[in-house]
Amino acid sequence: MENNIAVGLDIGTTKIVAMIGRKNEYGKVEILGIGRSKSLGVHRGVVNNITQTIKSIQTAVQEAEAAANEKIEGVTVGIAGQHIRSLQHSDYITRSNSETVIDEDDIDRLIDQVHKLVMLPGEEIIHVLPQEYKVDGQAEITEPIGMYGGRLEANFHVVVGQVASIRNVGRCIKTALLDLEGITLEPLASANAVLSQEEKEAGVALIDIGGGTTDLAIFKDGIIRHTAVIPFGGNVITEDIKEGCSIIEKHAELLKTKFGSAWPGENKENEIVSIPGLRGREPKEISLKNLSKIIHARVVEIVEQVYLEIKNYGHEEQKKKLIAGIVLTGGGAQLKHLKQLVEYITGMDTRIGFPNEHLAGGSDEEITSPLYATAVGLVMDGLKRNERKKTEELQEEEIVLEEAETETEVEGEDQPQETVTETTKPKRRRSFLDKLTESVRDFLDKVE
Structure with missing residues (x-):
């Protein structure tokens, strides 16, 4: 697989999507192929049947390979599920020498300290995001590197998840003979695909309504401020229709997508849909008004739970106000009149998020559907x-060349040779998701 091609693998509750993309000359993402399969081993975002999930992954991957005419080796996978939660935490370090400026090592030390927080059994910190820093009590510092100070403190957004669930996902990918190239939080992936930088600055809540879960990511001043996973999604709506109308799941899903609406006022009393009966039984007649009442009741419950999370973040405080309102994405965002209902319940501006913000111009209509937001983000x-x-490989090559040059210059002279490596080596702080990917990989290698 070429170096400039990447594969996103979205392991959802209802579908598994493999998407192959590359950057075109304008820096936009061009989707080369897409494969999807029914997800059979995942419940509420968590793998509960490894064999089934591996089969579904392989089906999606093969379909994407055939469409793009590329061989898939490594994938970037999204993690979500009801085990993900987030918390706010403040921590500080006292520097031994306030005569020197704050550098990367100080920040790493501070972040490592957050990692020592005591979690519930089986939970591990997935993501530590510094929000803003304080140096010697001076607040609202976004980048403390290069400043003088003795006490460095920060507020952190800490995302916590069950490590066994993440390892299970890793296991499925490895057994499907794929490389795990990266792990990303699904709400973050969807946000990257559908939000503009201006929205993230102004303050926005992204609500991704999937089959098994509804993910929320809140941004303000360009920084992620809050994440939550609510264990309800489109599937519970289908389940309600199935129970309420006494029909089979396949018909309930069709009714929801074809005739469903989140706003009961829309349908007249006399609008009726006829559903074929099972095995020679009489067809069933279902009134659309009743259908939308069932959908409305459940959608209101989901939206109110999300709104509660938005209030917990502090949206009602002037400084934390989400000026850009709400963006709805995911398969569930395609429900008719959902936007109006969300605006009615929350009183916030709402739009549907299509992942076309970063996609190349002539992209397929299908790919720009909210359904594929997470896959595009991955x-x-x-x-x-x-x-x-x-970039890192290039930098390393440059350093090797510089070192070789310095050595040849110094050889003819008597002065002691200085070591160049320490000062010139660029140090990149690895993101926690990179470290998480590595730890999952190491764990799986040891188990084999």
């Missing part, structure tokens, strides 16, 4: 990772 994440790797 492809973007994979491409970014490839670029970082390239």
Whole structure:
């Protein structure tokens, strides 16, 4: 597989999507192939049947390979599920020498300290995001590197998840004979695909309504401020229709997508849909008004839970106000009149998020559906990772050349040779998701 190609693998509750993409000459993402399969081994975002999930992954991957005419080796995978939660935490370090400026090592030390927080059994910290720093009590510092100070403190957004669930995902990918190139939080991936930088600055809540879970990511001043996973999604709506109308799941899903609406006022009393009966039984007649009442009741419950999370973040405080309102994405965002209902419940501006913000111009209508927001975001994440790797390799080559040159210059002279390596080596702080990917990889290698 070429270096400038990346593959996103979205392991959802209802579908598994493999998407192959690359950057075109304008820096936009071009989707080369897409494969999807029914997800059979995942419940509420968590793998509960490894064999089934591996089969579904292989089906999606083969379909994407055939469409793009590329061989898939490594994938960037998204993690979500009801085990993900987030918390706010403040911590500080006292520097031994306040005569020197704050550098990367100080920040790493501070972040490592957050990692020592005591979690519930089986939970591990996945993601530590510094929000803003304080140096010697001076607040609202976004980048403390290069400043003088004795006490460095920061507020952190800490995302916590069950490590066994993440390892299970890793296991499925490895057994499907794929390389795990990166792990990303699904709400973050979807956000990258559908939000603009201006929205993230102004303050925005991204609500990704999937089959098994609804993910929330809140941004303000360009920084992620809050994440939550609510264990309800489109599947519970289908389940309600199935129970309420006494029909089979396949018909309930069709009714929801074809005739469903989140706003009961829309349908007249006399609008009726006829559903074929099972095995020679009489067809069933279902009134659309009743259908939308069932959907409305469940959607209101999901939206109110999300709104509660938005309030917990502090949206009602002037400084934390989300000026850009709400962006809805995911398969569930395609439900008719959902936007109006969300605006009615929350009183916030709402739009549907299509992942076309970063896609190349002539992209297929199908790909720009909210359904594929997470997959597009994962492809973007994979491409970014490839670029970082390239830059690092180039920098390392340059250093090797510089060292060789310095050595030849020094050879003819008597002065003691200085070591160049320490000062010139660029140090990149690895993101926690990179470290998480490595730890999952190491764990799986040891188990084999």
